[in-house]
Amino acid sequence: MIAADDLQRDWDYRPSKPSMLVRALRLRSHLRGWSRAPEWLAIRPITQSARWNGLFLFAPDGRLDPMQIEMVHRLSIMDGRIAVIVAAPDRTACVDPALKNVEALYWKALGGFDFSAYAIFLHEVSIRSPGALLYLQNDSVLGPFGEIDRLIASIPWRTGGFLASSAMENHIQSFAFVMHDVTPTLIRTLRPVISPRRSLDHWRDVVCRQETRFARIAARSGTVGSLWFSERPRQVERGLIETLVQRAQGRKITPDVQDPSLVAAANLLETGFPFLKRSLFGRNASFQNQARLTQFLRENDHPVPCAL
Numbered sequence: 525m526i527a528a529d530d531l532q533r534d535w536d537y538r539p540s541k542p543s544m545l546v547r548a549l550r551l552r553s554h555l556r557g558w559s560r561a562p563e564w565l566a567i568r569p570i571t572q573s574a575r576w577n578g579l580f581l582f583a584p585d586g587r588l589d590p591m592q593i594e595m596v597h598r599l600s601i602m603d604g605r606i607a608v609i610v611a612a613p614d615r616t617a618c619v620d621p622a623l624k625n626v627e628a629l630y631w632k633a634l635g636g637f638d639f640s641a642y643a644i645f646l647h648e649v650s651i652r653s654p655g656a657l658l659y660l661q662n663d664s665v666l667g668p669f670g671e672i673d674r675l676i677a678s679i680p681w682r683t684g685g686f687l688a689s690s691a692m693e694n695h696i697q698s699f700a701f702v703m704h705d706v707t708p709t710l711i712r713t714l715r716p717v718i719s720p721r722r723s724l725d726h727w728r729d730v731v732c733r734q735e736t737r738f739a740r741i742a743a744r745s746g747t748v749g750s751l752w753f754s755e756r757p758r759q760v761e762r763g764l765i766e767t768l769v770q771r772a773q774g775r776k777i778t779p780d781v782q783d784p785s786l787v788a789a790a791n792l793l794e795t796g797f798p799f800l801k802r803s804l805f806g807r808n809a810s811f812q813n814q815a816r817l818t819q820f821l822r823e824n825d826h827p828v829p830c831a832l
Contacts, residue, residue, distance in 0.1 A: 530754055530755070530756050530784075530788070531752050531753070531754055531784065531788060531791065531792065531795065532752070532753040532754070532755070533751065533752060533753075533795075534749070534751060535688055535749055535750050535751075535752070535753035536681075536747070536748075536749045537681075537688070537694060537696075537739050537743055537747075537748035537749050537750070538694060539693070539694060539740055539743070540690060540693045540694040541693070542692060542693045546692045546693065546732075546736075549692075549728070549732050550732045550733060552732075553724075553726075553728065553729040553732040553733050554733070556726065556729060558722040558723065558724060559635065559636070559722065559723055559724065559725045560721075560722065560723070561636060561640055561643070561719070561720055561721050561722050561723045562611075562632055562633035562634065562635040562636045562640055562723060563632070563633045564609070564630055564631060564632040564633065564644055565615070565630065565631045565632075566628075566629075566630050566648070567615070567618055567629040567630060567631060568626070568627065568628050568629045569628060569630075569648065569652060570607055570627075570628040570648045570649055570652045570653055571627070571628070571652060571653065572652065572653045572656075573604065573605045573627075573653050573656055574604065574656060574657065575603060575604030575605070575656055575657040575658075575659070576604055576605055576606075576607050576628070576645075576649055576653060576656055576657070576658050576659070577599045577602050577604050577605065577606045577607070577659045577661075578606075578607045578608075578609070578641075578642075578645040578649075578658060578659065578660045578661070579595055579596065579599050579606065579607070579608045579609070579661050579662075579663070580608075580609050580611070580638050580641035580642070580645075580660070580661070580662040580663065581595070581596075581608060581609070581610045581611065581617075581663050582611045582634075582638075582662075582663060583610055583611065583612040583617045584611075584612070584613070584634055586612050586613055586614065586616050586617050587617060587620070588610070588617060588620045588622060588623075590827050591663070591666060591802060591827065591829055592622075592663050593620075593622040594666075594826060594827055595661070595663060595666075595667075596608060596622045596623065596626065597622070598667065598668055599661070599668075600625065600626065602659075602668075602672060602673055603673045603676075604657070604659070605627040605628065606626045606627055606628070607626070607627065607628035607629070607630070607645065607648075608623060608626045608628070608629050608630070609630040609631075609632050609641040609644055609645065610623070610629075610630070610631055610632065611632045611633065611634050611636075611641065612631065612632075612634070613633075613634065614631075615631045617631075618631050628648075630644060630648075632644065635723060635725050636723030636724070636725065637723070637724065637725075637727060637730045638662040638664075638698060638699075638730075639698070639717070639718055639723065639724070639730055639734045639735070640723040641662070642660055642698075642718055643718045643719055643720045643723070644720060645658060645660060646658065646703070646706060646710075646711055646714065646718060646720075647711060647720045649706045650706050650707055650708045650710065650711045651708070653706075654706070654707050654708065655705055655706070655707060656705075656706055657676075657702065657703070657704050657705075657706075658702070658703045658706045659676060659700075659701075659702050660700065660701055660702075660703070661699065661700040662698070662699050662700070663802070664699050664801065664802055664803070665699045665700065665785075665799040665800060665801055665802060666799065666800045666801075666802055666821070666826060666829070667798050667799040667800060667826075668700070668798040668799060669793075669798045669799070669800070669824050669826070670796055670798050671796075671798075672798050675751060675796075675798060676702055678751070679702050679704075679749075679751065680747070680749070681704075681746070681747040681748050681749040682703065682704045682705065682742075682745065682746030682747050682748070683696070683701065683702070683703050683704075683739070683742040683743075683745075683746065683747070683748045683749075684701060684702045684703075684704075684748070684749055684750065684751070685697060685700075685701045685702075685739070685748075685749070685750035685751070686699075686700050686701065686750065686751050686752065686797070686798065686799065687699075687750060687751075687752045687753070687754075687784060687785055687792070687797070687799075688739070688749075688750035688752070688753040688754075689753070689754055689783065689784060690753075690754065690755045690756070691736070691782065691783070692731070692732070692736040693736055693737075693740070694739065694740075695735060695736040695737070695738060695739045695740075696738060696739045696748070696750055697735070697785060698734075698735045698738065699785070699799065699801075700799060703742075704746075705746075709745070710745050713741065713742070713744050713745040714738075714741060714742065714745075716737070716741050717733070717734045717737050717738050717741050718734070718738070752784070752792065752795070752797060754782070754784040754788065756782050756784070785799070785801045786801060786803075786804065786808050786811045786812075787811050789801060789804055789811070789812050789817070790812055790813070790816060790817070793820060800817065800820070800821075802829060804817060805817070805828070805829040805830075806829070
């Protein structure tokens, strides 16, 4: 379990060496290859601005839910302008009244996970608003809560995360991060992990080849860091030999979950962390005291999710 003392603040990125197990997992993902990027359409395109706040919403049934609508509201009152990408079967979800006043709006087909949406945001900002600061968030988290603009202003790195982890290798968790000075040159540097022309369609591949490699690639174009960081996940990572032996023996492998956004959620909130994983009210509810999280949401005027 991750304690408050395990959470480092204002962490400067440093590369770490992936284990043999991680390299094996990435090889498997590599052999699966890339897919074509999902279709997308600019309904109201990004324009010139010093700052854009990009929100990715996944709406497979063609409708926004109350949590997503709350996210739109919260980003709309942040400094800068708001841009929303809705992944849905068609453009029907984009006419939701909650999106009426967002400055930029895009529709995207369902494939590709959040990195396919981030690729669109980065591409569009680099072309239509070069040099802007870009804040990105997906709908796997609730919030932001607290003084989010103050936190963004405090980020000294060109690429800054809110939470970083040592799992697989030192990396920024992709549910929210900030990039300063978004330009075409930066986009070219990021192509190995983020591209508007290709995507990955399995979540394990996204983790192996995009999320956990993003910080290392971004470091080629400037400083990288995170406001919070936990080294604990690396310390409990299984070795390749141990994993193979256990599988050969037919033994069930129970993962030792050390994701700080799950197991340290309450500790993080107490230190001013501005997000709460939505899955803590569903499949990952066992990691936290539900009454405590519900109280936090109500104190922050946020709707409480129904069980997922």
